[in-house]
Amino acid sequence: MSKRITYDDGKGGYQTQVLIKSAAIYFALILLTLICLVPLWILVVNATKAHADIISKVSLIPGTHLFKNIKTLRTNTLYSKFFNPLRGMLNSLIIAGGCSALTVFFSGLTAYGLVVYDFKLKGPAFVFILAVMMVPTQVTAVGFMNLLIQMNLLDSYIPLIVPSIAAPAIVFFMRQYMLSSFPLDIIEAARIDGSNEFRTFLTISIPMMKPAFAVQAIFAFIQKWNDYYTQSIVLVSGKKEQLTMPMMVQKVISIDRSPDSGANYAAIFLSIVPVVVIYIILSKFIIGGVAAGGVKE
Amino acid sequence: MATAAQKRIKSVSYAKYGYIFILPFFVVYFIFSLYPLLQTFILAFHANGGRTNLAFVGLDNFKTILATPAENDFKAMGIHDTFWRYMKNTVIIWVGNFIPQIALSLLLAVWFTDLRVKMPGKGFFKVVMYMPNIITAASVAGLYLSLFGDSSYSVINMLRGCNNPELGVEPLKIITGVWSARVLVMFIQVWMWFGNTMIMLMSGIQGINESLFEAAEIDGANSRQTFWKITFPLLKTIMVYTLLTSMIGGLQMFDIPFMLHTGNVINENIATVAVFVYQMFHKNFAKPSFGYSAAASVILFVITSILGALVFWVQRDKDAMEKAKKRRQQIKEAKRRAKGGGFSI
The missing domain is CATH 4.10.280 (MYOD Basic-Helix-Loop-Helix Domain, subunit B)
Structure with a gap:
């Protein structure tokens, strides 16, 4: 020994x-x-x-x-008048998937524009993004509602999906990532080889930024899947074909004295299964992403 | 001599691509976020009621919400009371969730990063502790309602034997109780968020130079000394950052306070300011009062801006600022000397 x-x-x-x-x-x-x-x-x-x-x-x-x-x-009918798990999941999937794709693509594009090119308004544009990063959704909610009424966009998926194009915090994150781990020489090389700017972005920078894109896509997906607040503002009429999973669950839990608690539990169970499955499969990515986002430096 | 072609190539400017690439972001942001924000500010100074041709009322909405209204003005009184009650709830619930949460997260973060403790399955614990954070708040509210609900058949009441009428045990009314409901919301908030805070603090601790910990260990420091003399002081910035962002998040706390009830009446004992804003503009609640809602939003905006400015102030680069200050002083000194002429030796 x-x-x-x-x-x-x-x-x-x-x-x-x-x-x-x-x-x-x-x-x-x-x-x-x-x-x-x-x-x-x-x-x-x-x-x-x-x-x-x-x-x-x-x-x-x-x-x-x-x-x-x-x-x-x-x-x-007490449940089925607003609860349809497949429909709800599909709707949530359309919203969360659409948001996630748009957020990642356009945040990447914006960050790329801010890092790669030199132009007069580059500084002010970045300062603007920093400044609006912390404006809470709740503060703009009244005006948002007013906008939806003016543009006749209530009960539509457009105001749930399209605004994801502008996600200041994710642009900020992607910019930091690019500054630290994206070699700008490669763009120069692509130019000499005759690639135009958009093609360079699509075929060279996106594949190189895959890790950052993946993490942000997962986060955006989970966040939008869970976003009851915005969904309940936009989908005011509560049409069953339009409801998302969180909205359906909210309606189930507000039933007074539910006659079948097994069904209640099953509804909640169904709503968390997709996210939990995604989480368990991708947990390594997600935990790493939280750690990376924590130190915003 | 450069040929014409060479000149042309030299003058290729890529600046326009910069504008093209950032354009979609700004267009969408202006339409869906900045315009609504301006609308909120405008609505805050206009009358309540219908949605068109509202009269300009100046600071009336703010006065109604913040100052005590006249005694015979029952409507204003109601708005004023509701806002302050909800504000009180927000502060109570935030404090009651933040203190245990940060203490627990910090303790766990220290444990997870302690070099001395051998710990297999670290990854598993992290995955489990972060999990509540990704579950839909509506489902969490539903889950806790069935665990701690007022009915005789909620899990807690069944454990006490309330489902057996022969025993005659009165069911606990946790959701309708004032403080019990608040404590439950605090617990749920901690349950949902401690994993997140823990991981953030962990990456903060991992950012500290490892040799400091090794040196402390060689010098014979115990865990407590290492924590108070090394980890805690070096973690201060990230702790303040966590505190301020948590405050901003606390002001927006909505889902659980809004949904933790059965039936269609909101639980007033746990309703927060965000619920106030929501109730006042949402179509499904009796009378939309955009003015009050917008005024409350503006108040929230002001508080958030102050906290946000503090975040930047905390995170500023102290060394760089110190250097800049020194340089300015040196320049001043040099100028003074130059003016003084030959008198100084």
């Missing part, structure tokens, strides 16, 4: 101390993990049980009633 180095300070060996500390930390982490997961687990369990089972006792073992609960959502 090799010699063990110990720093004896009278309170037991160094190694023992580290071991005790690690054990205590582990215990706390497991506790927090449970706090994070138990509510979600109860949701999964109750979504798979019949109403009678749910209200008779609390249990942590899943049942087999999930498809019946989903069927209730589709057949019972």
Whole structure:
């Protein structure tokens, strides 16, 4: 056995101390993990049980009633008058997917313009983007509503998707990324080879910026999928064919004294499945992206 | 001598592409964000009610919201009271969620970055702790309503035996209670956001030069000393940044306070300023009062701008500013000396 180095300070060996500390930390982490997961687990369990089972006792073992609960959502008019999971998911997918694509493409384009070219208004344009980065959605909401009324855009997907072209915070992030890891010489080389500016952007800079594009696309997608606020402002009439997943869930949870809590749980369950699946598959990217965005320097 | 062709090539300017590339951003931003922002400011100074030809009323909306209205003006009184009640809720819920959240996140961030602690499965814990943040707020509200709802069949009340009428246990009314509902919202906010804050603080700690920690360990510093003498002082900037952005976020807190109730009546004990703004302009609520809504938005805008300016001030490059200041002083000194002529030795 090799010699063990110990720093004896009278309170037991160094190694023992580290071991005790690690054990205590582990215990706390497991506790927090449970706090994070138990509510979600109860949701999964109750979504798979019949109403009678749910209200008779609390249990942590899943049942087999999930498809019946989903069927209730589709057949019972109390739910089906506004809840249609496939429709809701499709609508949310159109909005979140469209926003995500537009945001990433145009933020990349704007950042590219600000980094690669020299022009008179470059400085002021960047200062403007910095200044408006922190204007909260809530502050512009009244004016936004007024604009929608004036332009007759209520109950339309245009005001939900098109504004994603202008995302100041993402432009800022992409600009920082380009400044730190995009070699400008390559553009010069492309010019000499006869590529025009747009083609250079599309075929050279986008592939080189893939990591930044991917992270921002995922974030934009999740954020827009979850954006109840804007959706509820725009889709005021609440037509079932137009509703998104969060709006449908909001309507389900505001039912007073729901007759079938299994169906309620199933509705919530269905709304979180897509995001959780995406999250688990891409979690490495997402956690890395949060860390990178944290230090905005 | 340059030929004509060479001259032409030399004068190729790419500046116009810069404008073309940033144009879509600015066009869309002006239409969908800047114009609405200006509209909000204009509406704030106009009367409430219909949507066209509103009369200019100056600062009346602000007066109604901020100052105590006359005693017989019941409508103004209602608006004033609601705004301040919601403002109070916002502040209470924000404070009650921020303090535990930052403490917990900081502790976890220190643990996760501690070189001494051997910790397999770090990645797993991070993934789990960030997960609540990506779940739709509407679903989170629904989930917590079924866990902590007022009905006899919510999970908490069933655990107390309320679903068995023979026991005769009264169900807990957490959602309709004033403080219990607030605490629940605080808990949900912490639950949703601590993972995010933790990861941000972790990347802050990882930015600190590792050799400082090693030096401290060799000098025999224990974990507590390392934290208070190294980590905490060097993390101050990012902590202040987190504080201010969290304040800005807190002013916008909407989803959970708006949705944590059954039925169609908003829970007034947890409603925030953002809910006030929303209620006042949304078509689905009795009478749209764009003026009050806009005035409240402007108030929020002013507070946010101050906080935002503070963020920039905190993040400014101190060294660069110090150097610039020194240089100015040196120039001044040099000028003074030059003026003084030959008197100085």
